[in-house]
Amino acid sequence: MEHRKIESNARKAYGDFASAFVRYSEEMLFGDVWRREELSLRDRSLITVAALVAGGMTEQLPYHLRLAEENGLKPEEMVEAITHLAFYTGWPRAASAISVAKSVFE
Template identity: 65%
Template sequence: MTERGSAADQMLGGFADKLVSLTDEVLFADVWARPDLAARDRSLITIAALVAGGNTEQLPFHLNLGAQNGLTEKEMVEAITHLAFYTGWPRAMSAIASAKGTFHSDESAEGEPK
């Protein structure tokens, strides 16, 4: 949470306040805080679910959260690579492009500096 509010509040506050409230108070303050699964594991599961569902719009936030929760870039890339065989090549390629953009925003898709 920042002075300006959560990421959900910054994105949707004033437009979808109930969704912001559920995101902040139920999803992140309750579900993510449950003690029986480490935040690192929750991040890995969430990243896998987003890749499997083709939901790359939410991926950068969760890749960064995964890094905060102890996942390495290599681990996240390896998970996405592994998922290519289970979720489909196009979903994995879209996800890996999102990951590259998240972790290496100073490079273009062709590997040339921006």
């Protein structure tokens, strides 16, 4: 049995403006990749949050932090992961991510 389907916010965000992007987000990314069972949804969320922090992509963090919580990660685990990443990805990126996490979880 595949993992539950995760709702993308791409259609709401981009609608008809970027229809192919919306379709790929819904069908390929969240319809296929996220449903593969080789990794748990919790692990996929942790990896995704780490990648976003490492890349400094804080715009996508609120959605993925909330999704990670739905997938079983506790806020304190995500803060710990971001703190750990500070030493590997850079303090400013981690500080930015901590600010986003604070606004999401408070």
